[in-house]
Amino acid sequence: MTLDDMTRTSGEWLRGTGPESDIVMCSRIRLARNLADFPFSNRASRGEKLGVESQVKAAVEAAELDAVYFDVNAMSNLDRQFLVERQIVSSELAGGEGPRGVAVTPKENVSIMVNEEDHLRIQYMLSGFRLPEVWEAIDDLDDRLEENVAYAYSSSLGYLTACPTNVGTGIRVGVMVHLPGIVAGKGIDKVFRALQKINLAVRGLHGEGSQAFGDFYQISNHQTLGKSEEEIIRMLTDVVPQILQFERQARQDLVTGRRQHLHDQVSRAYGVLKTAQTISSEETMLLLSSVRLGINLGLIDDLSIATVNELFIQTQPAFLQKLHGGELGVEERNVARASFLRSRLAEGRGDDE
Amino acid sequence: MTCQRCQDEAVVHLTELVDGRRRERHLCASCAREAGLAPPDSPPDLGLDAVLGALIAKHVGELVGELAESSCPDCRLRYVDFRAGGRLGCPRDYEVFRTGLMPMLLRFHGASRHVGKRARSRPGAADRLRLRARLRQAVAREDYEEAARLRDQLRPKEPHA
Numbered sequence: 001m002t003l004d005d006m007t008r009t010s011g012e013w014l015r016g017t018g019p020e021s022d023i024v025m026c027s028r029i030r031l032a033r034n035l036a037d038f039p040f041s042n043r044a045s046r047g048e049k050l051g052v053e054s055q056v057k058a059a060v061e062a063a064e065l066d067a068v069y070f071d072v073n074a075m076s077n078l079d080r081q082f083l084v085e086r087q088i089v090s091s092e093l094a095g096g097e098g099p100r101g102v103a104v105t106p107k108e109n110v111s112i113m114v115n116e117e118d119h120l121r122i123q124y125m126l127s128g129f130r131l132p133e134v135w136e137a138i139d140d141l142d143d144r145l146e147e148n149v150a151y152a153y154s155s156s157l158g159y160l161t162a163c164p165t166n167v168g169t170g171i172r173v174g175v176m177v178h179l180p181g182i183v184a185g186k187g188i189d190k191v192f193r194a195l196q197k198i199n200l201a202v203r204g205l206h207g208e209g210s211q212a213f214g215d216f217y218q219i220s221n222h223q224t225l226g227k228s229e230e231e232i233i234r235m236l237t238d239v240v241p242q243i244l245q246f247e248r249q250a251r252q253d254l255v256t257g258r259r260q261h262l263h264d265q266v267s268r269a270y271g272v273l274k275t276a277q278t279i280s281s282e283e284t285m286l287l288l289s290s291v292r293l294g295i296n297l298g299l300i301d302d303l304s305i306a307t308v309n310e311l312f313i314q315t316q317p318a319f320l321q322k323l324h325g326g327e328l329g330v331e332e333r334n335v336a337r338a339s340f341l342r343s344r345l346a347e348g349r350g351d352d353e
Numbered sequence: 354m355t356c357q358r359c360q361d362e363a364v365v366h367l368t369e370l371v372d373g374r375r376r377e378r379h380l381c382a383s384c385a386r387e388a389g390l391a392p393p394d395s396p397p398d399l400g401l402d403a404v405l406g407a408l409i410a411k412h413v414g415e416l417v418g419e420l421a422e423s424s425c426p427d428c429r430l431r432y433v434d435f436r437a438g439g440r441l442g443c444p445r446d447y448e449v450f451r452t453g454l455m456p457m458l459l460r461f462h463g464a465s466r467h468v469g470k471r472a473r474s475r476p477g478a479a480d481r482l483r484l485r486a487r488l489r490q491a492v493a494r495e496d497y498e499e500a501a502r503l504r505d506q507l508r509p510k511e512p513h514a
Contacts, residue, residue, distance in 0.1 A: 036481070037479075037482045038443075039485070042438070042440045142470075146472065151475075158469065160444040163440055164454060164461070167447070167458065167467075168469065169470060225461075225464050226466060227468060229470055
């Protein structure tokens with residue numbers, strides 16, 4: 001598998017299957033781990049980072065994940081950005097320096113970042129609302145990796161991490177949710193405040209500090225010490241259904257109160273995406289969000305959720321440039337984006353035959 | 354209100370719950386100090402430096418003095434550097450900076466003790482971290498003989514089968 005191959009496939013987590021997948025795009029768990037016999041990445045010499053990299057690569061190989069390792073240090077900026085857009089690496093890893101990389105499985109469920117803020121950042125994603133299943137899988141993966149490496153761990157403080165905010169379980173349990181109904185009903189700030197009160201974090205699609213786009217939000221824990229992995233997961237599995245109910249109610253209100261207006265908005269969004277000759281990334285996200293809502297409410301019936309989910313990723317700048325085979329300026333990207341959307345959405349209609 | 358021990362003005366007021374019983378204490382500054390309830394005397398000469406020093410100690414107490422200047426023998430990170438950058442340098446920092454870190458952990462996580470998954474016990478790992486630190490220091494002072502010796506010790510004894 002090469003990066004170019006990946007332009008023809010998409011991650012399993014975009015498939016739009018699994019429980020509650022009309023709202024929950026995917027469930028994701030990340031574990032922060034460090035090797036016990038090396039300084040953390042920010043204090044490690046180049047030689048030490050190479051040592052970490054080779055130990056982790058060997059452990060990944062021994063774990064028989066069928067994963068491919070990409071040397072992020074040797075990559076072009078465009079390729080790094082491509083991996084960020086696909087949620088395979090963080091922007092911190094992409095923008096970092098020195099020996100670093102990522103192991104990815106073909107379905108892109110698993111990614112193991114090496115020499116990010118912590119030596120290992122293990123990530124597991126599945127489409128839909130399936131946190132216990134994700135935990136079972138990543139727990140097992142963590143055990144298999146640990147067969148061949150020694151983790152930095154203390155019996156009183158748990159897994160030791162470069163930043164004390166991750167110490168303990170080193171876990172971040174999150175769901176990516178699509179909340180166009182709540183956003184339209186101006187209820188999103190209320191959701192934010194309620195979640196903050198119970199110590200859950202809400203952020204945009206690309207993690208820390210990023211703006212929400214296309215009405216997608218990530219809800220996750222941020223405290224990692226003093227609660228077990230199962231307790232943290234239970235907190236999410238208890239709270240997220242309430243948000244889903246809130247979103248469903250908001251969608252219902254839109255349908256009953258302003259059905260014609262909503263139908264018009266969704267149809268126009270779909271129409272623009274199918275016919276535009278040049279379109280910005282921001283407008284695309286906004287319109288795709290409307291179309292996704294429209295499919296879920298039965299207002300659009302000739303397009304699959306999976307296609308729309310993929311388009312959120314495939315209309316990003318680096319993907320379009322990879323597809324083109326080189327760098328494109330903003331204007332050229334807007335043209336390429338519109339052309340790509342027209343062809344993908346024409347395929348969607350072909351499904352009816 | 355007057356001090357319960359002498360007749361000076363009380364400046365420290367404390368309500369304690371001992372075995373479910375409420376106990377109030379009102380003490381003047383010097384009696385409070387004797388009872389271990391107040392900071393030691395401030396220096397008699399309250400020049401500007403001293404005032405500033407006292408203010409800084411009050412607000413960023415942990416950033417001056419012993420803890421701030423302490424550093425990890427393995428990774429050489431100083432506590433002040435950690436507070437500036439927010440990242441620790443190696444696993445051992447959690448022991449070295451324990452006094453500074455524990456209140457921080459309690460504030461952020463609302464807890465100070467790990468619950469959950471446990472790592473396997475790997476007794477040799479911390480020693481290897483120490484060897485690696487000595488190797489780095491040997492290279493820095495161009496003691497290549499020592500560096501070669503340490504490198505040999507760090508070489509894996511046998512490949513993981």
